Amino acid sequence: MEKPDSDFKGGISRRSFVKGATMTASSLLLGSLPISASAYAAGSGMIKVALVGCGGRGTGAAFNALAAGSDVKLVAMADVFENRLEESYSRLSLRFGDTGQLDVPDDHKFTGFDGYKQATDLADVVLLVTPPGFCPRHYKYAVEMGKHVFMEKPVATDAPGVRSILESGKMARGKKLNVVVGLQRRYQNNYREILRRIHNREIGDIISGQVYWNQAELWVKERKPEYSELEYQMRNWYYFNWLCGDHILEQHVHQIDVANWFLGQYPDKAQGMGGREVRTGKEYGQIFDHHFVEFTYPSGAVIASQSRQIPGCWNRIAEKFQGTRGFLTIDGNHNAIIRDRNQNVRFEYDGGDDPNPYQQEIDELFDSIRRGHVIDNTDYGAKSTLAGVMGRMATYTGQMIDWDMALNSQDKLVPDHIDWDSEPPVLPDENGYYPVPVPGQTPIV
Amino acid sequence: MSLFISITAINISYYYMFENYRTRTEAKYVTHYVNFTAFLLLLLLILSSCGMLSNSSDTDLEIPESAIEIVINPDFAAYSKEIPGSNVTIDMVPVQGGTFTMGRASGEVGKSPHEGPQRQVNIDSFWMTSHEISWEQYELFHMEVVEKEIAEEQLDRFGIEPDAIVTPSPPWGDKTFGMGHTGRPAVSMTHYAAVVYAMWLTAKTGEFHRLPTEAEWEYACRGGIFQNYNLHGDPSALDDHEWFRDNSENTYQRVASKKPNPLGLYDMKGNVAEWTMDEFHTDYHEILEGEVPGNPWFKPEVLYPRAVRGGSYRDPAGEIRCTHRRGSDGHWSRNDPQIPRSMWWHTDAPFVGFRLLRPKETPSREEMMEYWIMPIFDF
Numbered sequence: 031m032e033k034p035d036s037d038f039k040g041g042i043s044r045r046s047f048v049k050g051a052t053m054t055a056s057s058l059l060l061g062s063l064p065i066s067a068s069a070y071a072a073g074s075g076m077i078k079v080a081l082v083g084c085g086g087r088g089t090g091a092a093f094n095a096l097a098a099g100s101d102v103k104l105v106a107m108a109d110v111f112e113n114r115l116e117e118s119y120s121r122l123s124l125r126f127g128d129t130g131q132l133d134v135p136d137d138h139k140f141t142g143f144d145g146y147k148q149a150t151d152l153a154d155v156v157l158l159v160t161p162p163g164f165c166p167r168h169y170k171y172a173v174e175m176g177k178h179v180f181m182e183k184p185v186a187t188d189a190p191g192v193r194s195i196l197e198s199g200k201m202a203r204g205k206k207l208n209v210v211v212g213l214q215r216r217y218q219n220n221y222r223e224i225l226r227r228i229h230n231r232e233i234g235d236i237i238s239g240q241v242y243w244n245q246a247e248l249w250v251k252e253r254k255p256e257y258s259e260l261e262y263q264m265r266n267w268y269y270f271n272w273l274c275g276d277h278i279l280e281q282h283v284h285q286i287d288v289a290n291w292f293l294g295q296y297p298d299k300a301q302g303m304g305g306r307e308v309r310t311g312k313e314y315g316q317i318f319d320h321h322f323v324e325f326t327y328p329s330g331a332v333i334a335s336q337s338r339q340i341p342g343c344w345n346r347i348a349e350k351f352q353g354t355r356g357f358l359t360i361d362g363n364h365n366a367i368i369r370d371r372n373q374n375v376r377f378e379y380d381g382g383d384d385p386n387p388y389q390q391e392i393d394e395l396f397d398s399i400r401r402g403h404v405i406d407n408t409d410y411g412a413k414s415t416l417a418g419v420m421g422r423m424a425t426y427t428g429q430m431i432d433w434d435m436a437l438n439s440q441d442k443l444v445p446d447h448i449d450w451d452s453e454p455p456v457l458p459d460e461n462g463y464y465p466v467p468v469p470g471q472t473p474i475v
Numbered sequence: 476m477s478l479f480i481s482i483t484a485i486n487i488s489y490y491y492m493f494e495n496y497r498t499r500t501e502a503k504y505v506t507h508y509v510n511f512t513a514f515l516l517l518l519l520l521i522l523s524s525c526g527m528l529s530n531s532s533d534t535d536l537e538i539p540e541s542a543i544e545i546v547i548n549p550d551f552a553a554y555s556k557e558i559p560g561s562n563v564t565i566d567m568v569p570v571q572g573g574t575f576t577m578g579r580a581s582g583e584v585g586k587s588p589h590e591g592p593q594r595q596v597n598i599d600s601f602w603m604t605s606h607e608i609s610w611e612q613y614e615l616f617h618m619e620v621v622e623k624e625i626a627e628e629q630l631d632r633f634g635i636e637p638d639a640i641v642t643p644s645p646p647w648g649d650k651t652f653g654m655g656h657t658g659r660p661a662v663s664m665t666h667y668a669a670v671v672y673a674m675w676l677t678a679k680t681g682e683f684h685r686l687p688t689e690a691e692w693e694y695a696c697r698g699g700i701f702q703n704y705n706l707h708g709d710p711s712a713l714d715d716h717e718w719f720r721d722n723s724e725n726t727y728q729r730v731a732s733k734k735p736n737p738l739g740l741y742d743m744k745g746n747v748a749e750w751t752m753d754e755f756h757t758d759y760h761e762i763l764e765g766e767v768p769g770n771p772w773f774k775p776e777v778l779y780p781r782a783v784r785g786g787s788y789r790d791p792a793g794e795i796r797c798t799h800r801r802g803s804d805g806h807w808s809r810n811d812p813q814i815p816r817s818m819w820w821h822t823d824a825p826f827v828g829f830r831l832l833r834p835k836e837t838p839s840r841e842e843m844m845e846y847w848i849m850p851i852f853d854f
Contacts, residue, residue, distance in 0.1 A: 086813035093814040093854070121814060125854045245649045346653035363652065363810060363823055386809040 080153035083160035084109035084118035094392040108145035166194040187275030189439035199408035211411030214387035234355030241285035269315025272443035279418035282337035287414035297325035304425030428469030441475035567602035600835035606730035613661030643819035696797035717745030723788035747828035755780035755802030787826035
C-alpha cells in the first residue's frame with residue numbers, strides 16, 4: 031500500500047471497464063449469508079483465501095498467498111472497482127491460471143463497498159489490503175465470521191479505528207485466529223537478528239534514535255470528468271486522510287513500529303512540525319508533504335521521526351539507534367550494522383540472500399494455520415498505528431500530544447456507512463481545494 | 476611521417492574548431508573538443524618522437540594508425556549536448572573501433588569461469604557517455620512525460636512512431652538508498668528502464684542512443700585503441716581511477732570524480748556496475764560465432780539474467796576489472812510488494828546503473844527497433 035500506481039502509465043493498453051457499480055448480479059445473488067462460518071482448521075485440506083482490495087499490493091498479497099503452498103486457493107475477490115478487480119484477476123491468471131489455485135468464478139467476484147462481506151464468507155483466510163481507512167470494519171467482520179487474517183499496515187487512519195481494531199482483536203484471541211499485520215520488517219532476518227543482539231545488550235540501552243521515510247515524488251491520480259467526488263477520492267486515495275491517514279502513518283508507520291519494537295515500549299509523548307511546502311496543488315488533497323516528530327518514551331529515550339515526500343531532497347528509509355554501548359543502523363533492504371562507541375564496526379549483517387519479506391510474512395501465516403498454531407500481530411499493529419496517528423496529531427496541531435490523548439481521540443475520519451451515493455467526509459471548496467490542517471489553529475479533537 | 480600527419484592534423488583541427496566556434500555557441504563543446512584533441516596530439520607527438528609508434532609490441536600504450544582518424548575527422552570528436560527542454564547535458568567521447576582481445580587470460584589469478592576464454596572481437600566506432608548516467612540526467616526521463624510533438628519531430632527522422640515511448644511510474648521508497656542525489660549515478664532502474672531511457676533520449680535528441688553491448692563495453696573499458704590499459708593489480712592506480720569497497724565508504728560517489736581511462740571514460744570499472752544490451756550467458760566466449768566476431772550481441776529473450784558489466788562501490792578491489800560480468804536476478808526486486816513487480820525499478824539493486832552509447836554510423840530504422848526490446852512481466 032506504500033505504493034504508487036501500477037507501472038502501466040500510458041503506452042500499454044489495458045482493458046477499459048465501466049465504473050464498478052454496487053448492483054452487480056453476483057452481489058445480489060449471494061446476499062450476506064455466511065457460507066462457511068468457521069475458519070480453516072488444521073489438517074483439513076485446502077486453505078481457501080479471499081482477497082479484499084485488488085490494487086497492486088493486494089494482487090501482490092494474493093500472489094504471495096498462492097505461492098505459500100499448493101494447498102492454498104484463491105476463492106473470492108472484492109474491490110470497490112470492477113476494473114481493479116479484473117486487472118488483478120488477469121495478472122494472477124498469468125502466473126496461476128493453470129495451477130488450479132486460482133478458483134474465482136465470476137459470481138465470486140464482488141464489487142462495491144460491501145463486497146468484502148460476501149468474499150470473506152467464502153474463505154478461511156482473508157487478505158485485507160484496501161486503503162487503511164476501511165481496515166477496522168473489514169477486520170471486525172472477518173473476526174466475527176471466524177476467519178484468519180492478513181491485514182496491511184496501518185490498520186486504521188484514526189483513533190476510533192484503532193480502538194475498534196483492539197476490540198476486535200480481543201475476539202480474535204478468544205477464537206484463536208491467526209492475525210498477521212503487514213509490518214514486514216518484523217519478519218525480516220536482519221531485524222530479528224538485531225533484536226536478538228539488542229536483547230543481548232550489544233548496543234546497551236537505547237537512549238535515542240532517528241527513523242526516516244524520506245522519499246521523492248509519489249503517484250497521483252488525475253480527476254476524470256466522469257468521476258463523482260467520492261470516486262475521485264477513492265481512486266486518488268493517498269491524498270485523503272479518511273482513507274490514507276497521511277504518509278507519516280501510511281508509510282512511516284514501518285519505522286515508528288521498529289522504534290517501538292526495539293525499545294519494547296510505545297511513546298508516551300509526541301510533538302513536532304510539518305506542512306505542505308511543495309505539494310500544494312488541489313490534486314494533493316489534504317495531506318502534508320513533510321512531518322518531523324519527536325517521540326519520547328517512558329524509558330526517557332527520544333526518537334526523532336522524519337517523513338517527507340518532496341522531490342530533490344536528501345532521501346533515506348532506515349532506522350538508526352544510539353545506545354549506551356554503541357550505534358545501530360538498519361534498513362528494510364536487509365542491511366544492518368552495529369558500531370561501538372568509537373565507531374568501530376562490531377557487527378555487519380549480510381542479507382544478500384534473505385527472502386522476500388512479503389512472502390515471508392505470508393508463509394509464516396499459512397504455516398501457523400496449517401500447524402494449528404496462533405500468530406497474533408493485532409496488538410502491535412494497532413498500537414504502532416496509534417503512534418503514527420499521535421505523530422500526525424502533533425504535526426497537525428503543533429501541540430504536545432500524549433498517548434492517552436491519542437488513544438481517546440474522538441477525531442473520527444471514516445463514516446460508519448458508505449456507498450456510492452454517499453457524500454465523502456471531506457469536500458473541496460469552491461476553488462477545488464481541500465481543507466488542510468494548520469498548526470496552531472487545528473484543534474486537538 | 477607521423478610528425479607530418481600530426482602537424483597537418485593540428486591545422487585541420489584548428490580549422491574545424493574555429494568553424495565549430497562560429498556555428499555553435501556552446502563554449503563547453505569547444506572546450507571538450509580542444510581538450511581531447513590536444514590530448515591526442517600530445518600523445519602522438521610524444522610517441523612518434525620516441526619511435527614507439529613503430530614498436531608497439533612491448534608497450535602498454537599502442538597507437539594504431541586508425542587512431543589518427545580521430546584527430547583528422549572532426550565529425551568524430553568529443554561533444555557535449557544539451558538534452559532539449561533542460562539545462563542538463565550529455566557528454567560523449569568518441570571510441571574509435573578496432574579489434575581487441577576480449578575476456579580474461581586463462582592464467583589470471585582468481586579468474587572467473589565466465590570471463591574467458593579470450594577471443595578476438597571486432598568493434599565498430601561509437602560515442603559513449605563519458606560517465607554513468609546521473610540522477611539529473613535520469614530524472615528528466617522518469618519525472619516527465621516526453622512531449623509528443625518533440626518525439627514526433629525527432630523520431631520522424633527515423634520513420635518511427637512516437638507512441639512507442641512509455642515513461643516509468645515513480646519508484647516506491649527511496650531510489651537513492653540514502654547515498655545522495657546531485658551528481659551521483661542513477662541506480663536501481665531495471666534493464667528495461669535503461670533501454671527505454673535510451674529510446675527516450677533518442678526521441679529527445681534525434682540521435683540514436685542505446686546501451687552498449689558487452690563487447691562494446693569491455694572494449695571501451697579497456698581503452699579501445701589504447702587497449703591493454705590495465706590498472707588491475709596496482710592498488711594505488713586503482714584508487715586514483717575507481718570507486719570500490721575499500722575507498723567508497725559503501726556508497727556510490729559523484730560521477731567523474733576520479734581519473735578517467737585513456738579514452739576519457741570515467742568510473743568504468745567501479746562506482747556502479749552497468750547494464751549492457753545483452754542477455755547474460757555464462758558461456759559467452761564459447762558461443763561467439765566466427766573467427767573474429769564483429770559487434771557480437773546476444774539479444775535478451777528472457778527477463779533474467781541480463782548482463783551487467785564492471786564492479787561497483789560494493790565490490791572489493793579484485794572485482795574491479797574490465798572483464799567483470801554478472802547476470803541480473805529476480806532477487807533484485809524481492810522487496811517489491813506488488814505483482815507483477817515493477818518493470819521500471821529494482822528494490823534491491825542500488826549498485827546498478829548504466830551509460831549509453833551512440834553508434835558512429837546511425838543504424839537503419841529496422842536495426843534500431845531491434846534494440847528497443849519489449850517488456851516482460853516480472854512475477
